[in-house]
Amino acid sequence: MNVAHFEGAGAPPRKRPWTAPGALVVRALGNAAAAAPVEGAMLRFGRGRPGDPGKPVDVTVGVDDTKVSRQHGLLVHRSGWWHLSNTGRLPIEVGNHVLQPNGDAVPLRAGVTSALISTADRRHLVELCVNGSEGASPAPAFGLHTAPGHVWRLDERERLVLAVLGQEYLRNNPRAQPLARHQAAAQLAELRPGEDWDVRKMDRVVEAVRLRLSGQGVFGLVQSDLPQPIGNLLSHNLLTELAVTTSSLTSADLMRLEGAD
Template sequence: MTDISQLDGSQLDGSGLDGVEPLLVTQGSLAHGVPDHVPGTLYARSLSGGVRLRPRPDRKVTFGRNKPEVQVCVGGDDQNVSRKHGTVTFHDGAWWLRNIGRRNLQLPGTQQLFTESDPYPLAPGYTPVFIRTAGNRSHLVEIYVSDGTGQGPVSAHGAPTFEGHQWLLDRREKLALIATAQPYLLHEDHPEPWSREAVANLLDEIDPTGGWTVPVVGHTVDRVRKRLAKNGVPGLLQDEVGQRGGSRLKHNLIMELLASRTLVPPDLAILD
């Protein structure tokens, strides 16, 4: 099967069951966008894999934890996720998201989709949908609707525009920055970076042999910030932000990592 990154939409023939075409299990995050020339083409993906569908009346994708019954399996090891938790259906010229599970669906910002809620219309571009369960677990279904331009990601829900350059991070840098950027990756309203203390406590639980102290977290994040500043990224040095201090520097760093798609919502799985 052709990798999704090589598709232009003309290669989607809808020959799968009910028009559902599987994506490669190794396919990367849909936050990177899809250069698809067919407007309204739907892509849905979890860590277990995903599907794509051309827009046709009453075509539907179901997601949940019971793999034999759904097209997109999510939270397969978590009984707090319903066997069938949600659907995306095409009608009236748009894709509509519906919650049919026990837990709410968390949409970008503070919006939540309840079982009793009306279906939610999906705009062109990228929409992360989270199912939050016990023990602070978050399960992600990524949804991408093509606008037909073939230009990749659309800045849906105020997401930053991708400029085509991803920064290299080592394992420890990425772990520290994912933890710091959780509110941003969860698409919360008015996100703020986690403090070094909170990140150190979390990483000490996840990686108890990693030596995650408050100073280590601070040095790790600062190392990345200074490296990007040397490579010309503005707003990452103290004299550029005045008295607003470390929180503003961390915010600017996170925004650059999001804009470059260096950090994407599926990265949160590393904290699970």
Template sequence: MTLSASLARGVAPTTPGTLHARTVTGELSAPPRPGLTVRFGRGEKPDVDLGVGVDDLRVSRRHGELTYRQGLWWLRNTGQQLVRLPRGRMMHLSTEPIPLTTGYTPLFVKGSGYREHLVELYVSGHDDQGPLSRRRAETIRPETWALNDDERLLLVVLGQRYLLYEEDPRPLSYATAAKQLSYLRPDAHWNERRIEHRIEAVRHRLDRTGFRYPLMHDKSQGRPGDNNLLHNLIKGLVESTTLVPPDLDLMEDDAAWPGSAP
């Protein structure tokens, strides 16, 4: 499959609700007919309608299916390996079916080792205009969030592992961050209590702006640890380029810090 053929570029106008699916080994379109099911996996026709991961024994012969009902296409994982959706959402064999929204949805079937097999999905809508070339259009800048100098320094210290793009990073503890901040700004009176207060204020403010990840406790789901919410905050700021690696320049002479993280 070439880049120019990707469903991410859109599809030609057709009946709203039509499902388009594509992998490196094939493609199909299916009308929005109640009860119609489209199956994908490593197997062959007629067991599956679309092949994916055909050379990977970790992919099930019938790994997933899409069924049209109640005016929507519903995705279900029927395989032994996980299916990954946008924003890191995972589907297991036991996960309830998930409805697809209009437009483009990439999903990835977990395979052997680090392999993941792409299945591109596109559900036609009323406003589809077909593939468009936007090569000369202005680039849309990432949505970033305003931070004052103290907030930026605090979040850079707490999130330095994220800015180094380490695998599976976690925030520094408030105790370690307080020691490093006291070294960097000895007159600012940083301590764990002040850090907690400032982080809570940032979370409250950004939560009202459509931040990508949850920043507040969901009482209906129980009370998660504050560290998970801090992880969401830093992850979202790094992914949006609100915080970028050059911000690490705010931290000078880190070799001499007390309590430096290993």
């Protein structure tokens, strides 16, 4: 297996192949590992220890917490993407998605993705970094000023549609999903009976926002960003960007929605 192990939670040394585009670096509290983007390459994390028989891992997480499985997560490179699977007994929170045990694998975008394993009183963090087209993990930013949060501008109609579609995100549901399209269109028609809302009209508004944000650099909002099958990931990623990653949609939008006649 083409995996290199490193002591400490810092990034591996900046040398090939770990600076190559598409290479994977996985970091936890006590160690790190890296793998080149080769078809079929694998990297595992969990409570086990590298080199141990039985259920070895490449990155150890939750070493003193028996609720973390010895092999809790598996990363496999296939068809040009790193895919994360949950091989443990507890869910893994990946960004704003909950990956259930033995559920479908999640593809990772370029950049850093946080994976959390939550037990009774603790949350164990694993950082998954996929190098972008220029290679190399992000450089440390110790001395830089904290960047201000970004807010995307939405007009009144866009705000209404997206608040209806994303109301579970505004309620801070950790497993939030977009409201079913026919339900969202029906609610819009009820809230604004004089505006002739239907699924197609709603879809056009959502698509316009997706394309606008994609054109300004937000990843995961168009089909070419994601592997098949896509399902509702485009809407999920849009709502996550608006309501979780930024504060472009807030609880105030939900309050207006619930207070509307």
